[in-house]
Amino acid sequence: MNEPGGVENIPFELVRNLIVIKLKINNRGPYNFALDTGVGYMLITEPSLIDSLGIESKHTVKIHGLGEGNDFEAYITSPLKIDLNGVVSSNINAAAFTKDHFGLSAYAGRTIHGLLGFEFFSQLAVKINFADNRLVVSVPKDMKYYKRAAKIPISIEDRKPYLTTRVTFADGTIRQSKLVIDLGAGHFISMEHLSDRDKLQPKHIRASLGIGINGPISGYLSRIKSVELGKYEVKNVIAAFPDNSQAPAATPRDGNLGIGLLKKFNVIFDYPHNVLYLKPGSGYKKRDEHDMSGLTYYSIMDDDLVHIVIDKVEPGSAASDAGLKQGDEIEMIDTHAVGNMSLQQIDDLFQSRDGRPFFLLISRGKKYVPIRLTLKRRV
Structure with missing residues (x-):
C-alpha cells in the first residue's frame, strides 16, 4: 500500500483471534477485513460484496491450502482502491470468491468481508499493540x-x-x-x-x-x-x-x-x-489454555435474533459427557442470554478454569433442555 503521511493509528477489534479492521474499497464502505499475513493475495470472501461494488473479473486462479475439501477457483479482480484510515493504494488486485468457502462471518459472529495480507505489510512497518487494540503504521524510518x-x-x-x-x-x-x-x-x-x-x-x-x-x-x-x-x-x-x-x-x-x-x-x-x-506483553506469562468444553459452535442471524448453534461435539469431552448434541442451540449460559454475548465472551468462559460448572439452557427441536456442563481440561 502507499506510504502514509507520518504515523497512522488504526483501531482494531480482536474477534475470536482475528484482527478485524475497517477499510473502504473504491470509496465505499467501510467493510470488515481480517489482517492475515498467511495470505498472499487480498481475499474477498463475502460474495455479496462483489455485486455491490460492481467489481470486474480479470482471470481465475486456483486456491489451495490445508483443509478437507478440494481446491477451488477464485477470480482476480480489476485494480481496486483501498483506503485504510488514510493509508491508501489505488492498484490492489484481490482474489474474489463466488462462494463463501470460509464461513468467517458465522465463525466471528459478525460480517467479515475478507482478508488483507501482503499488500498491507509489504512497504510499511506495522506495530500491533494487543493491550489497547491498536495498529501503528508508518514507513520504517518513522x-x-x-x-x-x-x-x-x-x-x-x-x-x-x-x-x-x-x-x-x-x-x-x-x-x-x-x-x-x-x-x-x-x-x-x-x-x-x-x-x-x-x-x-x-x-x-x-x-x-x-x-x-x-x-x-x-x-x-x-x-x-x-x-x-x-x-x-x-x-x-x-x-x-x-x-x-x-x-x-x-x-x-x-x-x-x-x-x-x-x-x-x-x-x-x-x-x-x-x-x-x-x-x-501483558499476557506473556499467562498459562495457555484450550477450549475445555469440547464444543465447536457458530453464530447465525434470523430476524435480527442471534442463534448460537453447536456444530460439533468432541468425543470424550465435557460437552459429550453432558449430553450436548450437534444442532443444539445454546440459549443461556448461567443467567446470561447468549444473544447478549459475543462469541469471544463465550470462548473465554469455556477456556476459563478446569472443573468450572455452568448451567446451559439448550433449544433442541421444539424443546428446551437444561444441561449441566463442567469444564474439563483435555490438553
Whole structure:
C-alpha cells in the first residue's frame, strides 16, 4: 500500500483471534477485513460484496491450502482502491470468491468481508499493540521501535513471512523449523509433518483444529516443551498436528506460527527490512489454555435474533459427557442470554478454569433442555 503521511493509528477489534479492521474499497464502505499475513493475495470472501461494488473479473486462479475439501477457483479482480484510515493504494488486485468457502462471518459472529495480507505489510512497518487494540503504521524510518525487543530475521517468500527457529517437542527432540508467521491462524503453533505425531506427549486429543482455505482441519492437539522466538523461550505451548500433510506450496515449511503465540507479545512487522520485533506483553506469562468444553459452535442471524448453534461435539469431552448434541442451540449460559454475548465472551468462559460448572439452557427441536456442563481440561 502507499506510504502514509507520518504515523497512522488504526483501531482494531480482536474477534475470536482475528484482527478485524475497517477499510473502504473504491470509496465505499467501510467493510470488515481480517489482517492475515498467511495470505498472499487480498481475499474477498463475502460474495455479496462483489455485486455491490460492481467489481470486474480479470482471470481465475486456483486456491489451495490445508483443509478437507478440494481446491477451488477464485477470480482476480480489476485494480481496486483501498483506503485504510488514510493509508491508501489505488492498484490492489484481490482474489474474489463466488462462494463463501470460509464461513468467517458465522465463525466471528459478525460480517467479515475478507482478508488483507501482503499488500498491507509489504512497504510499511506495522506495530500491533494487543493491550489497547491498536495498529501503528508508518514507513520504517518513522517507526518508533521497541527498546530491548527481540529482533528476529524473517524472509518474505511467496508473499508471506517466514522465520526459522528451534522447536523442542515433548520427547525432548529439538528441530530447527521453518514456520510461516500467520496472523490469521488462531492457534499457537501448528506442526505440519505427519511424522511429528511420534513426538506427541501422552496427554493428547483428537480435535477440530479450525477452518482452512479448503474446509475443516482435523488432527491432534498436544503440548510441546518450548518454542524459541529470538531471545525469548515460550514453554509448554499448545500445538496442533493436522491430519493433512503440508499442502503444495511454493515455499516448503515445517509449520505455522499463529496469533495465539504472537499475541503474548507486542509485535512489529517490518517487511522492507526483513525483521520481526517482539516485546513481551501483558499476557506473556499467562498459562495457555484450550477450549475445555469440547464444543465447536457458530453464530447465525434470523430476524435480527442471534442463534448460537453447536456444530460439533468432541468425543470424550465435557460437552459429550453432558449430553450436548450437534444442532443444539445454546440459549443461556448461567443467567446470561447468549444473544447478549459475543462469541469471544463465550470462548473465554469455556477456556476459563478446569472443573468450572455452568448451567446451559439448550433449544433442541421444539424443546428446551437444561444441561449441566463442567469444564474439563483435555490438553
